Amino acid sequence: MHPYGAARPILHKKWTAHSGAPRLLGLPGRDGLIELIGRIRRIGKTVPSTKPTLSRYLFACMTNDQPTPLSPAAIAALRELVGAENVIVGGDELLVYECDAYTIEKQLPHAVVLPKNTAEVAAVVRLCAKWGVPFIPRGAGTSLSGTVLAVTGGVMIALTRMNRVLEVDYRNRRALVEAGCVNAWITQAVKGRGLYYAPDPSSQSACTIGGNVATNSGGPHTLKYGVTTNHVLGFEFVLPDGEVCWLGTRPDGGEEVDGYDLRGVVIGSEGMFGIVTRVLVQLTRAPQSFKTMMGVFESVDAASQTVSDIIAAGIVPGAMEMMDQLITQAVEAAYHFGFPLDAGAVLIIELDGLAAGLERQADRVQEICRQNGAREVRLARTEAERLELWKCRKRAFGAIGRLSPNFLTQDGVVPRSQLPAIMRYIRACSERHGLRIPNVFHAGDGNIHPLILYDEREPDQVRRALLAGHEILEQCIALGGSASGEHGIGVEKIDFMARQFSPDDLAAMRTVRRVFDPAQRCNPHKMFPGSKRCADFAPRKQAAA
Amino acid sequence: MTAASPPAPFLDPAKSMACIHCGLCLASCPTYLETGNENDSPRGRIYLMRALQDGRLAPGDSTARHLDLCLGCRACEAVCPSGVQYGELLEHTREHLEQNYSRPLAQQFLRRIAIEKVFPFPERLELALLPAWIVKGLRLEWLLPKFAREALALLPAGPDPAPLPEFCPAPAPARERVGFVSGCVMSVLFGGTNAASARLLNDAGCDVVTPGDQGCCGALFAHGGQLDAARACARRNIAAFERHQLSTIVINAAGCGSTLKEYGALLRDDPDWAERARRFSARVRDLTEVLPRPTAGPTPPTAADARVTYHDACHLAHAQRITRQPRDLVRAVAGDRFVELPEADVCCGSAGSYNLTEPAMAGRLQRRKIENILKTGAKTVVTSNPGCLLQIRAGLLKAGARDVEAIHIADYLDRGPR
Numbered sequence: 005m006h007p008y009g010a011a012r013p014i015l016h017k018k019w020t021a022h023s024g025a026p027r028l029l030g031l032p033g034r035d036g037l038i039e040l041i042g043r044i045r046r047i048g049k050t051v052p053s054t055k056p057t058l059s060r061y062l063f064a065c066m067t068n069d070q071p072t073p074l075s076p077a078a079i080a081a082l083r084e085l086v087g088a089e090n091v092i093v094g095g096d097e098l099l100v101y102e103c104d105a106y107t108i109e110k111q112l113p114h115a116v117v118l119p120k121n122t123a124e125v126a127a128v129v130r131l132c133a134k135w136g137v138p139f140i141p142r143g144a145g146t147s148l149s150g151t152v153l154a155v156t157g158g159v160m161i162a163l164t165r166m167n168r169v170l171e172v173d174y175r176n177r178r179a180l181v182e183a184g185c186v187n188a189w190i191t192q193a194v195k196g197r198g199l200y201y202a203p204d205p206s207s208q209s210a211c212t213i214g215g216n217v218a219t220n221s222g223g224p225h226t227l228k229y230g231v232t233t234n235h236v237l238g239f240e241f242v243l244p245d246g247e248v249c250w251l252g253t254r255p256d257g258g259e260e261v262d263g264y265d266l267r268g269v270v271i272g273s274e275g276m277f278g279i280v281t282r283v284l285v286q287l288t289r290a291p292q293s294f295k296t297m298m299g300v301f302e303s304v305d306a307a308s309q310t311v312s313d314i315i316a317a318g319i320v321p322g323a324m325e326m327m328d329q330l331i332t333q334a335v336e337a338a339y340h341f342g343f344p345l346d347a348g349a350v351l352i353i354e355l356d357g358l359a360a361g362l363e364r365q366a367d368r369v370q371e372i373c374r375q376n377g378a379r380e381v382r383l384a385r386t387e388a389e390r391l392e393l394w395k396c397r398k399r400a401f402g403a404i405g406r407l408s409p410n411f412l413t414q415d416g417v418v419p420r421s422q423l424p425a426i427m428r429y430i431r432a433c434s435e436r437h438g439l440r441i442p443n444v445f446h447a448g449d450g451n452i453h454p455l456i457l458y459d460e461r462e463p464d465q466v467r468r469a470l471l472a473g474h475e476i477l478e479q480c481i482a483l484g485g486s487a488s489g490e491h492g493i494g495v496e497k498i499d500f501m502a503r504q505f506s507p508d509d510l511a512a513m514r515t516v517r518r519v520f521d522p523a524q525r526c527n528p529h530k531m532f533p534g535s536k537r538c539a540d541f542a543p544r545k546q547a548a549a
Numbered sequence: 550m551t552a553a554s555p556p557a558p559f560l561d562p563a564k565s566m567a568c569i570h571c572g573l574c575l576a577s578c579p580t581y582l583e584t585g586n587e588n589d590s591p592r593g594r595i596y597l598m599r600a601l602q603d604g605r606l607a608p609g610d611s612t613a614r615h616l617d618l619c620l621g622c623r624a625c626e627a628v629c630p631s632g633v634q635y636g637e638l639l640e641h642t643r644e645h646l647e648q649n650y651s652r653p654l655a656q657q658f659l660r661r662i663a664i665e666k667v668f669p670f671p672e673r674l675e676l677a678l679l680p681a682w683i684v685k686g687l688r689l690e691w692l693l694p695k696f697a698r699e700a701l702a703l704l705p706a707g708p709d710p711a712p713l714p715e716f717c718p719a720p721a722p723a724r725e726r727v728g729f730v731s732g733c734v735m736s737v738l739f740g741g742t743n744a745a746s747a748r749l750l751n752d753a754g755c756d757v758v759t760p761g762d763q764g765c766c767g768a769l770f771a772h773g774g775q776l777d778a779a780r781a782c783a784r785r786n787i788a789a790f791e792r793h794q795l796s797t798i799v800i801n802a803a804g805c806g807s808t809l810k811e812y813g814a815l816l817r818d819d820p821d822w823a824e825r826a827r828r829f830s831a832r833v834r835d836l837t838e839v840l841p842r843p844t845a846g847p848t849p850p851t852a853a854d855a856r857v858t859y860h861d862a863c864h865l866a867h868a869q870r871i872t873r874q875p876r877d878l879v880r881a882v883a884g885d886r887f888v889e890l891p892e893a894d895v896c897c898g899s900a901g902s903y904n905l906t907e908p909a910m911a912g913r914l915q916r917r918k919i920e921n922i923l924k925t926g927a928k929t930v931v932t933s934n935p936g937c938l939l940q941i942r943a944g945l946l947k948a949g950a951r952d953v954e955a956i957h958i959a960d961y962l963d964r965g966p967r
């Protein structure tokens with residue numbers, strides 16, 4: 005049955021409390037959910053809804069999985085909309101858009117469009133709706149899970165030209181930015197006013213806010229300050245039929261918005277509900293004082309135990325990050341910070357807050373480190389030294405280029421208490437497959453990032469890398485965790501969705517998606533098991549490109 | 550789109566594979582900031598280079614276009630966590646393109662003759678600029694087509710060739726003996742700046758030796774993919790400076806400095822010259838690396854004194870990673886009047902001969918730079934490269950900001966207290 009056909013009649017059913025509620029998620033019931041979201045969605049719209057018509061239905065029916073390349077007329081229409089220089093169609097130029105930072109699967113989109121404002125985004129989306137062509141929102145393309153891969157081609161809408169900080173409202177401590185604005189630019193724009201934008205993914209110097217919203221990005225400081233959804237008040241949103249609405253707090257509105265939190269529904273939807281075009285973010289007061297320490301341990305086990313003990317002592321550091329020996333060596337080679345090359349693990353612990361009392365907490369943390377056998381606990385003496393330490397941590401992924409031509413990052417989560425167990429498992433896995441697996445991760449959250457090193461020119465290494473990644477994530481789930489902490493599902497972790505969720509859960513999620521995108525044309529073939537994979541999803545003979 | 554078979558290797562496999570496609574370079578790239586097109590980003594360009602190498606792409610118009618549009622500012626290198634040597638990859642790819650792709654005739658003429666046969670030769674440059682100065686002097690610019698008008702706008706009012714004597718002794722017994730690279734554009738258009746640099750070095754206790762038989766550093770050739778021509782320049786300079794006993798070789802132009810520091814890599818595969826080149830490069834220092842901070846303290850602020858800001862020349866900040874020393878020097882004179890320039894390290898669009906070959910993008914970046922300068926309210930912009938100076942001066946003039954001066958750091962320090 006066609007999805008559009010299935011969703012349409014349900015939209016007009018009356019809500020009933022007991023219509024097959026999905027168990028695990030505790031949602032009000034499939035039909036009721038659709039009805040409610042549909043209603044509230046209509047409230048949020050700035051443009052009146054166009055009722056489903058026969059022609060729209062036919063267009064939706066024409067939406068098949070393998071759209072034909074765009075016709076010359078279609079390309080001309082796109083050029084007309086955004087200017088010829090902002091439409092990329094030739095194979096030579098599309099090549100760089102065949103993947104994001106997850107390079108194992110590759111597929112060319114049919115066109116890439118670079119709109120300059122919301123109206124252009126909406127117009128392009130409307131054209132895609134008219135043609136029944138899939139479209140893929142793209143920011144900086146730093147996704148590590150193939151979230152913006154054009155699995156079946158389509159029109160890629162890159163928001164990289166919409167990159168301004170539009171206004172900063174100091175009195176209400178918020179900023180309005182365009183979706184293509186780089187995460188770190190927000191903090192730069194308010195530097196000197198004692199404010200910053202808290203979520204700090206390691207790619208923050210390049211990744212965009214739109215992408216952060218789509219994936220509900222976190223970062224090292226998630227432990228204390230939460231993730232993107234805790235710092236985004238509202239945003240402008242282009243629905244897959246081209247309508248523009250605002251979800252959550254408006255730039256001139258109060259903090260609380262009545263009704264369902266549709267803002268929260270869209271954050272983390274991996275760009276499958278529509279395109280975020282402008283974002284209203286909350287700014288956070290910069291901590292008065294920091295105590296940033298580097299603990300040097302003989303083993304990952306000892307460092308992991310320290311993490312649990314610190315939390316158990318009632319201390320909530322801003323961040324607790326761990327690097328194992330292999331990654332410490334790579335980072336040291338890249339940045340010459342002075343990390344010990346022979347340490348089993350390095351733990352970066354950052355306390356922040358009011359200066360008063362921080363000293364005592366720092367003493368307590370150092371004591372806990374020593375109780376767990378820390379060889380050394382070094383305190384960053386100056387702000388420059390602290391920033392240098394964070395630079396090393398945040399750029400650790402990149403330093404991998406010094407160890408190996410390719411790497412596969414995994415992003416599993418385990419209960420904090422299971423960190424030693426999963427790290428032992430990863431070690432065994434590394435030996436079993438004959439691949440090096442350095443680790444750098446958010447220890448405070450139990451969010452691990454094993455980096456499986458391989459060379460894509462050797463097909464067997466690629467196979468073993470994928471296998472090792474799979475096994476590690478399965479073990480995460482077995483230990484009571486999950487297969488993704490912050491990188492998202494994308495195409496990479498589709499298979500794990502079925503392990504983590506029951507068919508009912510997945511059906512409920514699909515239902516939510518269809519409310520926003522009945523024809524399933526917005527960033528299709530992500531997240532759900534049974535989605536299409538790239539035709540050439542196989543180890544490639546040639547290296548890169 | 551697809552080439553029949555991969556071409557002979559032109560990229561060092563280890564160096565090109567060092568890029569892991571993480572994308573952390575994107576936001577540092579001036580052309581990507583302007584176009585938002587991944588093809589105009591460092592990650593995208595490396596992808597194109599690899600595709601050329603692997604035979605997935607044949608050298609064609611669009612690929613050449615995106616690689617030509619690269620400023621070679623190397624801002625990406627400074628932020629790359631994997632340590633990708635982008636500049637080297639670019640030079641080798643450009644060399645490959647020069648050999649396997651033919652440009653339109655006008656571009657060929659501009660690159661091969663107008664730029665590469667003139668700029669590196671001070672005498673020819675002076676001669677070539679003569680008609681330009683006549684036109685400028687008679688205010689006949691309006692007769693010229695737009696591109697020529699824009700090129701002309703970059704020129705200062707007249708030449709300033711004040712050739713340095715071969716030997717400028719320090720007043721007191723010298724602490725050390727340094728070599729000085731006088732540069733091509735520097736020696737024709739900024740002779741006064743060279744003299745100021747020598748004075749500063751003398752005051753710092755250095756005898757300054759400026760060998761008369763030195764030539765172009767080869768930067769223009771190397772950046773344009775003419776590596777053999779660049780190597781010839783390198784050999785000539787190495788020989789010229791080897792004849793003197795010098796502790797250090799000082800250069801006041803950032804673009805030349807970075808090329809001089811890379812002679813070692815350029816001549817790596819030449820058994821006769823590799824070691825000599827390595828030794829030469831190891832002794833090269835930018836002027837701001839060797840000057841001591843003025844001890845007189847900041848000049849006392851007067852009503853006339855206005856804010857001072859500093860623009861990072863790409864080849865100083867990114868290629869040589871020198872950002873602190875020039876700021877310390879400017880701050881020592883300007884004190885509290887020093888303000889940071891937003892996007893200080895984003896290229897101004899000059900980029901060697903880029904503003905002649907890619908005037909449109911150069912113009913966009915020039916505007917961006919001038920807007921940022923005007924935002925600071927500074928009346929003096931200090932920088933350390935002749936290209937940036939010409940570009941910023943022309944931009945300020947275009948924006949009608951006649952009260953803002955752009956000045957070389959040597960001139961700025963020379964007129965301040967010691």
